[in-house]
Amino acid sequence: MKLFLSTLSILTLILLYPVDTPTQEFYGKAVYQTKTKMELGNWGARMSEAQKKQIEARLKNRLEKTYTLSFNKTESIFKEEEVLDAISGATDSWGKNFTPGESYKNIADNELVQTQEFYGKKFLVKDKILEIDWKMGTESKQVGQYMCFKATASVPSKALTWYEFSWGELRSAEKPEGEAGVAMTEIEAWYTPQVPVGHGPAEFAGLPGLIMEVSFGGTTMLCSKIVINPKEKVKIQAPDKGKEIGKISYKETVVKKMTEMRNNRGRRRSR
Template sequence: MKNIVTFFIITLSLLLNAQKKGKVVYKVSLDKSTIEKPYENPENTEAKNEALEMLHESQPVEAYLVFNDSVSLYYVEEKVEIPRWDNDNGVVNITPSGINMSWYMAGSANLYYSDWTRNYNISTSEVVGTRKRIKKEPILWDITEETKTINGYLCYKAILTAKENRIAWFTKEIPLPHGPRGFNGLPGLVLEFQNNKYTYLAKSIELDHYEAEEIEEPLEGDIITEEDYRKWANGFWSDEGN
């Protein structure tokens, strides 16, 4: 009888874990306090000042991770233009800058899809109308004992092997290997990811969200490796420049 009860408890636990599904809303933002301000350094080129200006004008965006027990899809909110305020001879002009670096860093219009039943991780990318599906290599993590709480979940710190400026905080309370923008493969859902100066922080976690029932795999475009994609993209732009 004891063995039957133990078997029932274990089976029920596995079924509950397998049924976990939902949606995470991340806020993706740039820590501007660590970035040099434009035009403060007289030795900077105009191009560098313009790049710094774009970074300081960038605004946080929302990104979404929809998941079930084995499959996930990550995407970013639709592109919105940031207004640029120019004061010209006392007249304020509002024009769109058209570039939000936080949106691009969050993933822009690309999709990130994972299916752990096939150990299959891809991202989509489009270059001048040509779409590719890029097969991602497995990510290696160093998991630490450091913890903190995010949205009520106890999270553990993991560091991307060989890249100490990329840090993930994952929770074993949702024991699924999903994460934002393809940064996944940990023994728990990633609720925060720090990529150099950008942070992906879970604003909300809604389990049993309806979108988890409708996750579709991106099928448009040839599948290539990351290395072949870099060669193809570099070759494409080189040919365009000739």
């Protein structure tokens, strides 16, 4: 009887969490919906609810996005699905300067290749995948038809926002050394061993299963659809167009350009 129960348990685990075989070809696509909370700070306190809703409508393309993650066992491509602005009928050209481009990751080689466009110039950011010290939890929950388990981590905020920019960054950089400190971002992720790959959306990877949901800094990314081994084979290839640069150098390039813009604007006002 004990032998029967033991055999049944093993078979159940095999069915629940598929085991890779050397000859098995494995690839898929996952669609993620993202939502970011709108932070208006002190400025928002002086606005009416109608004004806030109007701003939310105008910023909808930046606050709510759809991404596709294409993957095989070791590689993935993560990119945004481009949509037209609900009000203007155009794409968000200004926002493109500070949003992530198409991102390729090879978890076997610890390689990141990401396209970025900044004021009409194309960059090819080549660097390592963000190293995250995940803390594995015991909590579980169902996301769609997949059983997921919780993992948490804390990483420097700059590691997640190296392609972004805010005027507050310039003020922080101009503070005396030692005053600014290192801002950290808390991450909560839910992964599923039922899809046995170490991939995830955006900068996230390195868990024993596909990351189905991740929350960080006011943003939540939730997987709404997965297709495993679709009839049309998924092609994954690292982008290769643009000026090659690392994350740190790219950030310095953006900050330098924005500083020049601020200084030139100040000179025009003083005339």
